Each structure stands twice: as C-alpha cells, then as structure tokens.
Amino acid sequence: MLQLPLVVTARLDLVLVLVTLLSLWTRLSGLGYPGAVVFDEVYYGQFLSLYMKRTFFIDDSGPPLGHALLALGAYLGGFDGNFVWNRIGAASPVNEVRWFCVAAYPCSLSVWSLRLLPALGGALCVPLGYLLILELRCSHLSALGAALLLLLENSLIVQSRFMLLESLLIFFVLLAFFSYLRFHNAPGRCWSRYGWLLLSGVSCAAAVGVKYTGLFSYLLLLGVASLHSWKLIGDQAQSHMSVCVQCGWKVLCLLVVPVLLYVFWFYVHLSILQRSGPHDQLMSSAFQASLQGGLSRVTRGQPLQVAFGSQVTLRSSAPRPVPCWLHSHKANYPIRYENGRGSSHQQQVTCYAFKDVNNWWIIKDPARQELVVDSPPRLVRHGDIIQLVHGMTSRLLNSHDVAAPMSPHAQEVSGYIDFNVSMATQNLWRLEIYNREAESEEWKTIVSEVRLVHVNTSAVLKLSGLPLPDWGFRQMEVVAEKLLKAHSGSLGWTVEEHRYGTSQEQKEREAELHSPTHIDIDRKISFWSKFTELQWKMLTVKQEESEHKYSSAPLEWIAMETNIAYWLHPSTNAQIHLIGNPVSWGVANLSLLAYQLLAALYLLRRRRGFRDLPDGAWQRFASVGLLCGGGWAVNFLPFLLMERTLFLYHYLPALCYLYLLSPALLEHIHTHLLSRTSRHMLAVCTAAVLLSIFLSYWTFCPLTYGNPELTANQLQALKWRDSWDILYRRR
Known part of the structure; x- marks a missing residue:
C-alpha cells in the first residue's frame, strides 16, 4: 500500500x-x-x-x-x-x-x-x-x-x-x-x-x-x-x-x-560538414570527391577503372608543400643551370598547384600507337608497363641519368624531345599500386595510390617539394629517385580527373581535354577511411604560424x-x-x-x-x-x-x-x-x-x-x- x-x-x-x-x-x-x-x-x-x-x-x-x-x-x-x-x-x-x-x-x-x-x-x-x-x-x-x-x-x-x-x-x-x-x-x-x-x-x-x-x-x-x-x-x-x-x-x-x-x-562532425570548403585540397582526391560541390562536381560519373587510352590528371599524395598535379608545358630546361651544371634541355615536367589543361596525361600501351580507349577497354593493372603522353604537347614522360635541377642526387624528369643526339628515349614506367588488395588489381580512379617506377633505372617518380627558379615559373620540381633514398610520403600519385579518350588526332584531343564530360554516378568512401585520413591530416599538416x-x-x-x-x-x-x-x-x-x-x-x-x-x-x-x-x-x-x-x-x-x-x-x-x-x-x-x-x-x-x-x-x-x-x- x-x-x-x-x-x-x-x-x-x-x-x-x-x-x-x-x-x-x-x-x-x-x-x-x-x-x-x-x-x-x-x-x-x-x-x-x-x-x-x-x-x-x-x-x-x-x-x-x-x-x-x-x-x-x-x-x-x-x-x-x-x-x-x-x-x-x-x-x-x-x-x-x-x-x-x-x-x-x-x-x-x-x-x-x-x-x-x-x-x-x-x-x-x-x-x-x-x-x-x-x-x-x-x-x-x-x-x-x-x-x-x-x-x-x-x-x-x-x-x-x-x-x-x-x-x-x-x-x-x-x-x-x-x-x-x-x-x-x-x-x-x-x-x-x-x-x-x-x-x-x-x-x-x-x-x-x-x-x-x-x-x-x-x-x-x-x-x-x-x-x-x-x-x-x-x-x-x-x-x-x-x-x-x-x-x-x-x-x-x-x-x-x-x-x-x-x-x-x-x-557527427563529418556527418554535418558535407559540403566542399576552403581546406579540400589538403585532403586526398577520394575524400574531396565525397563532399558536395568542389571536386565531386568534376569527378562525378568518371570511369572507375583506368584503361590504355585513358586521359588522367595525376595528383601527388605528398602533403607538403602544397597539393599539386603532374604537369608539363612548352618550355625546356635551360642548357646550363646557374651553378654551371648541364641539363638535357628536354621539355620541363613539374608539379603545378592549380588545375590546368596542361595537367592532363594519356596512358599509352608501349606496344601500340593508338591513344584512344578500345571497346571493350583494356584495363591497366598492377605491374603493367606503360607510357605517359602529355595531352597538350604529345611528349612522352621520360627520365635518364641526368641530374635534376634542384636535387642533383636524383634524376631529371622531362618530356622527351628527339634532338638527334646520343640520348636515347627512356620512357617506360612500371605501375605499382601500393594500396592494392590483390596482385592483379586494376588501377582505379581516386581509390588507387600508385608509384611509377622507371624501368631503365628503377627510380621512382616523386615530388621533391623544391620550387624551380623563374625559368621553371616557380612550379614544384618532379624527379626520379631510387626507392631506398626516396621518402615514401612523396612517391604516391592518384588519378583525380579521368575520362576515356576518343580522339586520336592532336587537334581533336586538345579540344577534348578542354571539355570534360560527366555521367551521373555517385561514389563514396567509408567513414573509417575519412576518419583516419582527417585525423592524420590534423596531426601532421600544420598551418603556417607567425610570431x-x-x-x-x-x-x-x-x-x-x-x-x-x-x-x-x-x-x-x-x-x-x-x-x-x-x-x-x-x-x-x-x-x-x-x-x-x-x-x-x-x-x-x-x-x-x-x-x-x-x-x-x-x-x-x-x-x-x-x-x-x-x-x-x-x-x-x-x-x-x-x-x-x-x-x-x-x-x-x-x-x-x-x-x-x-x-x-x-x-x-x-x-x-x-x-x-x-x-x-x-x-x-x-x-x-x-x-x-x-x-x-x-x-x-x-x-x-x-x-x-x-x-x-x-x-x-x-x-x-x-x-x-x-x-x-x-x-
């Protein structure tokens, strides 16, 4: 009671x-x-x-x-x-x-x-x-x-x-x-x-x-x-x-x-903040593509698998000094640098911190001349030998035993020009997907983190992080360096923008590179992937501090x-x-x-x-x-x-x-x-x-x-x- x-x-x-x-x-x-x-x-x-x-x-x-x-x-x-x-x-x-x-x-x-x-x-x-x-x-x-x-x-x-x-x-x-x-x-x-x-x-x-x-x-x-x-x-x-x-x-x-x-x-933080913002470029391409607006508007509906003939932009995975993309332009390395060292006088290859049509490259099969994607596409896999053709100048990505301009311990990377001298082309690269889950894994847009290993010298394409002088327009130096010497964080590259090429002629291809197309397909990454990446960036990427x-x-x-x-x-x-x-x-x-x-x-x-x-x-x-x-x-x-x-x-x-x-x-x-x-x-x-x-x-x-x-x-x-x-x- x-x-x-x-x-x-x-x-x-x-x-x-x-x-x-x-x-x-x-x-x-x-x-x-x-x-x-x-x-x-x-x-x-x-x-x-x-x-x-x-x-x-x-x-x-x-x-x-x-x-x-x-x-x-x-x-x-x-x-x-x-x-x-x-x-x-x-x-x-x-x-x-x-x-x-x-x-x-x-x-x-x-x-x-x-x-x-x-x-x-x-x-x-x-x-x-x-x-x-x-x-x-x-x-x-x-x-x-x-x-x-x-x-x-x-x-x-x-x-x-x-x-x-x-x-x-x-x-x-x-x-x-x-x-x-x-x-x-x-x-x-x-x-x-x-x-x-x-x-x-x-x-x-x-x-x-x-x-x-x-x-x-x-x-x-x-x-x-x-x-x-x-x-x-x-x-x-x-x-x-x-x-x-x-x-x-x-x-x-x-x-x-x-x-x-x-x-x-x-x-909760990532569930609320779903729109593209001012700090996107600090994150990986996959993270950026998961946000509304920004990169996701560019990459929405891109083909997932990279094939021979694919047109791609390659973003460096290095967190410093700034996010940048593999780039080339119609300018050559000077015949001699300020310190008296000689160069190959080949076309410059750099890493550029802004989106630009000169960031586009074409994945080429060394055994064929075609620069378009077959039907059905022939997919590129881990371990394949490829060539990279610069989309706007048609120069092949090349490296040789010539010292890089700012990093003389590493090899110069260039767009090959045949000057009829005793400098043979060395433009073959082996693709290594280092976040792969299987040995025969396909190269995927945004998801795959890859290394490009120079076949002739076993050097790895990397961002040195050093700015070039005025003759290089203050863009970042790209070199090829032996794997044992190179810092692993600067070796990776990710395909960010991607389309299947359809134009074999140079003029038509240039117009195609200027006109990206989209297909309405959405692609997301898991919360755990975003959490680990964001946590790592917060602990390692420091904003510049002044007194x-x-x-x-x-x-x-x-x-x-x-x-x-x-x-x-x-x-x-x-x-x-x-x-x-x-x-x-x-x-x-x-x-x-x-x-x-x-x-x-x-x-x-x-x-x-x-x-x-x-x-x-x-x-x-x-x-x-x-x-x-x-x-x-x-x-x-x-x-x-x-x-x-x-x-x-x-x-x-x-x-x-x-x-x-x-x-x-x-x-x-x-x-x-x-x-x-x-x-x-x-x-x-x-x-x-x-x-x-x-x-x-x-x-x-x-x-x-x-x-x-x-x-x-x-x-x-x-x-x-x-x-x-x-x-x-x-x-």
Missing part, C-alpha cells in the same frame, strides 16, 4: 549554492558586452560560420567537439553563418595612442548565445573545484578556499566570457576527476558508483574532444586509476571476481568509452610577465585584457614551492625511518600532490618542448590545479604542523590573503569586464609589471 503523505528529505549545501550563484553572476552578467569580435573569436568564428553552412574544414589545433559546442550555442541563437570574421582590429601607434579597428557584430546576431556555453562551462568550474576538494577528503573550509580562488581569478573570468574553448576544457577536466574520485570513494558494494566512473570516461573523451591538450589530464587520470587498480589487485580482502569486475569496469569506462566517443565526435605580438614563452607564465589585450573600445579607454589576479597567482606559486619542499622533507625523513604523519594523513597528502601537483606538471611541462606559438591562456588549466592545491596544503599545515597559537596566526594571515585576493580582483575588474572606463593615469597605475602592455589614450 502507498503510504501518505509522501515525504522527500534533501540535504542542501548552502555554501555550494552560494559559490555557484556567484560564479554564474561573474561569468554571465553582461555577457553580450562588448558587441564586437574579441581576440580569438575571429579564429573560432571562421570555423563557426563554416559549421553553420555545413562546409568542410580542418583545424589542426583540436578535435571537432569544441567547434560543435560553439556551433550549438550559435544555432540556438539563430546564427546562420553569414558574418565575415576577418578582423578583431589592427593596432598602430598614433601619438602614444594605439587604435583598434573593431569588427562589430550586427544587431541581428545574438552575441549572448555565441558566448553562452563557454561562460556556463567556466561558471561550473567553481562548484566543481569545491566538490573536488571535498572528494580529496579535505574540509569544507578548504573547499571554500579553492572555490574562492577560482571564483576571483580574473583570467578565468575573461577566458570564460568569450567564444573560446579553454573554459570548456577546464570544465570537462574537473568533471572527469570529480566523477572518478566520487566513484573511488563510494562504498564498494554500491553499484550506482559505476555511473560516476562512466561519467568520468565521458568527460575525458569530451576534454580531449575539445582540445588536444586535454590529453595531458586524461593520461594523468589513467595513471591515478592504474595506481588504484594495482592497490586493489594486492588487496587480499577482495575476491578474485570482485577484482576482475572492478578492473574490467575501469577498462571499459576509462579506455573503451573515451575512444568510442572520440570517434563519435568525428562521426604574434602577444605570444609568450611558458616560463613567462609562472610569474605572469605577460598579458594579452583582448579588446579596446574604438573611441574610449574601455578595454579588456587577459591578466590574472596577481595575488592569487602568487599564492599558487608559493603553494607549489611549499608542497615540493615539504614532500621532499617528508620523503627524506620517511627514508630514515621517521613517521611524521599517520598513514591516513600521508595518503591524503600524497593524493593531493599526485592530482594537483601532477596536474600542474602535465599541463605545463609539455609546453616547454613545443615549437609553436603559445599564449598566456595555455597556462590556465595548469593554474587551476594549483588553486586546488593551495587550500589543501594550507589545511595540512594547519592540522599537522602548527601549534594552537600558530594556528590562530595562520587563520589571521589566511583572512588577510583572501581579502588581498578580493581587492586585487576588484582592482582589475575594469580590465576584466571592460567597464567602467578608466583614465590614462588609472590605467597606468594598473601596470604592475613593466612587461605588461596596457593600452590607453591621452586626452
């Missing part, structure tokens, strides 16, 4: 509610200000517009989940992608005044919705920090201290209030560790705790899916979980079945689920020797900067140093047989160091090895770990190292430091929110370090 009345009892942590509300207020209030593009919003905005138009792109800085989340906010706000993200403002000095040409958002665009999800993620980091400290078995006072440090950190507020990804990354990382510790601390017989483990795995996948730097924290969590599993295996009180079940759940939730979700982010005015070195972050000017009002001194709270930044650094010294002292004394702490206290101290100190290390040290443009905001995930470490270390010192009198002094000092942190936060609020406007003298007073770049106008 149902008993009435129904009673629900709930426990509510009012401190947690309070810090959550304060965090939402500091991150969400006035979110639409300024109504202009701010710093890296111009970078993410370009991808956002492409996302809204379902146009394919590559961002080498991170996986697609972050862009998808930003696009979700834009979609909810009704953004259609029609906005030109071309500038945030160019600074130029004019009488001690630096003017920013601001790109304002149109009134029809909901700026609030664009920035909503990053702001929510940043706001929820504060209560997550509170809960995480509690799961580390620290007191509610320590949890409150961690929450206040996160709440009053100006740089975290700034980074959360714009269309940027660091706040989402930090949110998912903190959620992953909180969920895992909640699982680890739950009673062993509580099956509901595996829900927390699953949430931890999902959060790890989301962190890595937002930015690749999330991988650092994910690996740390895997290390922590491995240590716990090793300890579990040695627990004799646990049955074999219990140990296997718990370890199996960890493998499933922390390894299998993140990998599957990571792939799922790409599946940025506000870029910085990792060692400058620790003492906050740098800042970033995010926005300046076009006519007043109102401005926004990425500057941290100097007091809390210093507290974080002191905490890290103090923990390292204290840990070294404890370890030395334990080695000598002294036990300064009970086992439980030592375990808590070690756990705090492993998670917080280790989190700082894995999120900071890798940047010391990176050769890329770095900014202050790259340090924010590492900084958050120090804000978790500080109150936990303070509690440890208060509980285990100080006398009663000293504890009172510590409490007074802690209160003074917290007040200083708040005053520092309040002092820099005008640079955090861009409001109120300050005078030039007030701005100059905020320049606490000479290395900071504070912008102001003198009136």
Whole structure:
C-alpha cells in the first residue's frame, strides 16, 4: 500500500549554492558586452560560420567537439553563418595612442548565445573545484578556499566570457576527476558508483574532444586509476571476481568509452560538414570527391577503372608543400643551370598547384600507337608497363641519368624531345599500386595510390617539394629517385580527373581535354577511411604560424610577465585584457614551492625511518600532490618542448590545479604542523590573503569586464609589471 503523505528529505549545501550563484553572476552578467569580435573569436568564428553552412574544414589545433559546442550555442541563437570574421582590429601607434579597428557584430546576431556555453562551462568550474576538494577528503573550509580562488581569478573570468574553448576544457577536466574520485570513494558494494566512473570516461573523451591538450589530464587520470587498480589487485580482502569486475569496469569506462566517443565526435562532425570548403585540397582526391560541390562536381560519373587510352590528371599524395598535379608545358630546361651544371634541355615536367589543361596525361600501351580507349577497354593493372603522353604537347614522360635541377642526387624528369643526339628515349614506367588488395588489381580512379617506377633505372617518380627558379615559373620540381633514398610520403600519385579518350588526332584531343564530360554516378568512401585520413591530416599538416605580438614563452607564465589585450573600445579607454589576479597567482606559486619542499622533507625523513604523519594523513597528502601537483606538471611541462606559438591562456588549466592545491596544503599545515597559537596566526594571515585576493580582483575588474572606463593615469597605475602592455589614450 502507498503510504501518505509522501515525504522527500534533501540535504542542501548552502555554501555550494552560494559559490555557484556567484560564479554564474561573474561569468554571465553582461555577457553580450562588448558587441564586437574579441581576440580569438575571429579564429573560432571562421570555423563557426563554416559549421553553420555545413562546409568542410580542418583545424589542426583540436578535435571537432569544441567547434560543435560553439556551433550549438550559435544555432540556438539563430546564427546562420553569414558574418565575415576577418578582423578583431589592427593596432598602430598614433601619438602614444594605439587604435583598434573593431569588427562589430550586427544587431541581428545574438552575441549572448555565441558566448553562452563557454561562460556556463567556466561558471561550473567553481562548484566543481569545491566538490573536488571535498572528494580529496579535505574540509569544507578548504573547499571554500579553492572555490574562492577560482571564483576571483580574473583570467578565468575573461577566458570564460568569450567564444573560446579553454573554459570548456577546464570544465570537462574537473568533471572527469570529480566523477572518478566520487566513484573511488563510494562504498564498494554500491553499484550506482559505476555511473560516476562512466561519467568520468565521458568527460575525458569530451576534454580531449575539445582540445588536444586535454590529453595531458586524461593520461594523468589513467595513471591515478592504474595506481588504484594495482592497490586493489594486492588487496587480499577482495575476491578474485570482485577484482576482475572492478578492473574490467575501469577498462571499459576509462579506455573503451573515451575512444568510442572520440570517434563519435568525428562521426557527427563529418556527418554535418558535407559540403566542399576552403581546406579540400589538403585532403586526398577520394575524400574531396565525397563532399558536395568542389571536386565531386568534376569527378562525378568518371570511369572507375583506368584503361590504355585513358586521359588522367595525376595528383601527388605528398602533403607538403602544397597539393599539386603532374604537369608539363612548352618550355625546356635551360642548357646550363646557374651553378654551371648541364641539363638535357628536354621539355620541363613539374608539379603545378592549380588545375590546368596542361595537367592532363594519356596512358599509352608501349606496344601500340593508338591513344584512344578500345571497346571493350583494356584495363591497366598492377605491374603493367606503360607510357605517359602529355595531352597538350604529345611528349612522352621520360627520365635518364641526368641530374635534376634542384636535387642533383636524383634524376631529371622531362618530356622527351628527339634532338638527334646520343640520348636515347627512356620512357617506360612500371605501375605499382601500393594500396592494392590483390596482385592483379586494376588501377582505379581516386581509390588507387600508385608509384611509377622507371624501368631503365628503377627510380621512382616523386615530388621533391623544391620550387624551380623563374625559368621553371616557380612550379614544384618532379624527379626520379631510387626507392631506398626516396621518402615514401612523396612517391604516391592518384588519378583525380579521368575520362576515356576518343580522339586520336592532336587537334581533336586538345579540344577534348578542354571539355570534360560527366555521367551521373555517385561514389563514396567509408567513414573509417575519412576518419583516419582527417585525423592524420590534423596531426601532421600544420598551418603556417607567425610570431604574434602577444605570444609568450611558458616560463613567462609562472610569474605572469605577460598579458594579452583582448579588446579596446574604438573611441574610449574601455578595454579588456587577459591578466590574472596577481595575488592569487602568487599564492599558487608559493603553494607549489611549499608542497615540493615539504614532500621532499617528508620523503627524506620517511627514508630514515621517521613517521611524521599517520598513514591516513600521508595518503591524503600524497593524493593531493599526485592530482594537483601532477596536474600542474602535465599541463605545463609539455609546453616547454613545443615549437609553436603559445599564449598566456595555455597556462590556465595548469593554474587551476594549483588553486586546488593551495587550500589543501594550507589545511595540512594547519592540522599537522602548527601549534594552537600558530594556528590562530595562520587563520589571521589566511583572512588577510583572501581579502588581498578580493581587492586585487576588484582592482582589475575594469580590465576584466571592460567597464567602467578608466583614465590614462588609472590605467597606468594598473601596470604592475613593466612587461605588461596596457593600452590607453591621452586626452
């Protein structure tokens, strides 16, 4: 029988509610200000517009989940992608005044919705920090201290209030560790705790899916979980079945689920972005042909199998320096190069980075003179000997023992011209399909990746990647090089455009080459092929990076020797900067140093047989160091090895770990190292430091929110370090 009345009892942590509300207020209030593009919003905005138009792109800085989340906010706000993200403002000095040409958002665009999800993620980091400290078995006072440090950190507020990804990354990382510790601390017989483990795995996948730097924290969590599993295996009180079940759940939730979700982010990404875009040429011909528009309009309905007499364009598989096609034209190599070396003076063969009628070649059977496809077509297979005839000049692709112009260790490749000298033609090439599934496999359009091996010398046709001088019109050099010397990535060629030739006469053939035909046949590649190619391109193809005015070195972050000017009002001194709270930044650094010294002292004394702490206290101290100190290390040290443009905001995930470490270390010192009198002094000092942190936060609020406007003298007073770049106008 149902008993009435129904009673629900709930426990509510009012401190947690309070810090959550304060965090939402500091991150969400006035979110639409300024109504202009701010710093890296111009970078993410370009991808956002492409996302809204379902146009394919590559961002080498991170996986697609972050862009998808930003696009979700834009979609909810009704953004259609029609906005030109071309500038945030160019600074130029004019009488001690630096003017920013601001790109304002149109009134029809909901700026609030664009920035909503990053702001929510940043706001929820504060209560997550509170809960995480509690799961580390620290007191509610320590949890409150961690929450206040996160709440009053100006740089975290700034980074959360714009269309940027660091706040989402930090949110998912903190959620992953909180969920895992909640699982680890739950009673062993509580099956509901595996829900927390699953949430931890999902959060790890989301962190890595937002930015690749999330991988650092994910690996740390895997290390922590491995240590716990090793300890579990040695627990004799646990049955074999219990140990296997718990370890199996960890493998499933922390390894299998993140990998599957990571792939799922790409599946959603590729399902949405189905239209040809600005980054198509970075991808293979098969990938391009799977997109709507672009290459697919050119290649739709092409014959699949290459036959003798086929007219083809051959695209190099080399990812660098640029995508290009095998090309020739009516210009010869110079008789002598600038360094005095002689050439064959044959017709130039290059790799050209643009579509051109001179990219067409005809596959010829060496035993026959016809340049048309028979009926039925005689298909070209792996291992066949072929000749390649340049469509517009009828020159045969040739190589011989003459040094290439820019790569003298390799052979020159040319279109053969008979000058009646003792240089016989060597124009036979053996076709090797290196992604074949059978020895007699047919040569297929777009699908087959082939090598062309010179029969006389066994050299392989390849793109050297070096530009030719002016006499070669700055096109890319093509050479023939021995397989053992050549780099495998530059050896491959793919048939991109293809038709069956029907014209034997040169004039008719030239007209045919200028007039491609199409048949309505669709051809697609599998998701796994697209996923592996896209992932490889994201990891290997780097966009050109130039030195940025506000870029910085990792060692400058620790003492906050740098800042970033995010926005300046076009006519007043109102401005926004990425500057941290100097007091809390210093507290974080002191905490890290103090923990390292204290840990070294404890370890030395334990080695000598002294036990300064009970086992439980030592375990808590070690756990705090492993998670917080280790989190700082894995999120900071890798940047010391990176050769890329770095900014202050790259340090924010590492900084958050120090804000978790500080109150936990303070509690440890208060509980285990100080006398009663000293504890009172510590409490007074802690209160003074917290007040200083708040005053520092309040002092820099005008640079955090861009409001109120300050005078030039007030701005100059905020320049606490000479290395900071504070912008102001003198009136």
